Amino acid sequence: MTENYFNYFTEIEEHFQKARGTGLFLLSPVDWALIEAWKNAGIPLEAVMRGIDVAFEKWRSRPAKARIHMVNSLAYCSQAIASEAQALAAGTPATARDAKAPFAPDDVRDFVVRNAAALRKAGHEDLAASLEALDVDALYSDLEQLEQRLTALEQKMIGRLQAAATEDELFEAKRTLDRELKPYRGKMTADQLAMLEKQFLERKLLESAGLPRLSLFYL
Numbered sequence: 467m468t469e470n471y472f473n474y475f476t477e478i479e480e481h482f483q484k485a486r487g488t489g490l491f492l493l494s495p496v497d498w499a500l501i502e503a504w505k506n507a508g509i510p511l512e513a514v515m516r517g518i519d520v521a522f523e524k525w526r527s528r529p530a531k532a533r534i535h536m537v538n539s540l541a542y543c544s545q546a547i548a549s550e551a552q553a554l555a556a557g558t559p560a561t562a563r564d565a566k567a568p569f570a571p572d573d574v575r576d577f578v579v580r581n582a583a584a585l586r587k588a589g590h591e592d593l594a595a596s597l598e599a600l601d602v603d604a605l606y607s608d609l610e611q612l613e614q615r616l617t618a619l620e621q622k623m624i625g626r627l628q629a630a631a632t633e634d635e636l637f638e639a640k641r642t643l644d645r646e647l648k649p650y651r652g653k654m655t656a657d658q659l660a661m662l663e664k665q666f667l668e669r670k671l672l673e674s675a676g677l678p679r680l681s682l683f684y685l
Contacts (some may be wrong), residue, residue, distance in 0.1 A: 472569075472609075472682055474505050481515045482540055485522045496646045497540045499666035505683070507661065509547065513554045517547030541650035544658060569685055571606050577685045578602055581678045585623070588677055593623055597680070613682050620680040627671040639670040 478501050483491050493501075504514055521543035537543075578597055586594040596619055605612035643666045651659070672679065 472685070474511055475501055475683055477511055478504075478514050478518075478540075482518055482543075485518050486537060494539060494646060495669060496643060496662070496666060499669050500540050500544070500662055502665045502669075503658070503661040504547070506665070509551045510554055513551035514547050516550040516554075518543045520550065521546040539646070539650060541647060541653065544650070545653040548655070548658070571603065573685060574606060574612075574682070575602050577682075581680055584676075584678050588675065590623060590626075590677075593619055609682065616680045616682060623677060623680070624668050624671065627675055627677070628667075631671060635671075635674070636667070639667050642670075643667075 475498070479493055482493070482497075501514075518540075522537065524546070525537055525542075578600060582594040582597040585591075585597065597616075600612070600615060602612070605615070640663065643663055647654075647659070647662075654662070678684070
């Protein structure tokens with residue numbers, strides 16, 4: 467499968483909706499954090515899509531009485547996705563990623579300018595200046611390097627938010643995650659849960675602070 471590196475999120479969302487048979491179904495914050503955890507772990511898009519298909523095939527093969535509850539989270543597919551990722555890694559040579567952007571240079575420039583303004587408004591003047599200092603025109607020809615630079619700035623921003631977060635804020639985020647994951651915990655390993663918790667917390671901190679994601683995945 468030829469995958470567009472920067473369509474990782476939307477491709478998975480659309481495939482899950484199609485497999486579920488409900489195009490209007492919206493993914494939850496936990497689902498988005500889970501996709502991000504897979505992306506950061508280097509899980510190929512093909513493995514995620516295969517895993518979704520396998521999980522739904524298994525669900526539909528059950529007797530009708532055992533299918534009274536719909537699949538309402540990508541977490542249901544996590545075990546199958548992990549298995550497909552292992553199978554793909556064992557049987558398929560690594561394929562170079564197609565990093566051609568699905569957006570124009572002007573879109574990238576506008577994205578950087580908009581995010582720098584948001585950072586400056588929130589008092590992160592140094593991060594805004596670092597973002598504006600990026601030579602987008604030069605880096606557009608090497609999108610992976612641009613993504614790495616943006617991610618480094620994003621992680622610095624998140625580090626500040628984590629340091630400033632109160633115990634109550636961290637506890638509430640963890641409690642929300644635990645509540646939403648309760649039906650699916652048995653399908654995830656300790657490492658998967660730890661990675662998901664990290665991504666979910668980061669998303670919550672950014673949302674609470676009203677700060678943008680800097681990665682090109684959110685353009």
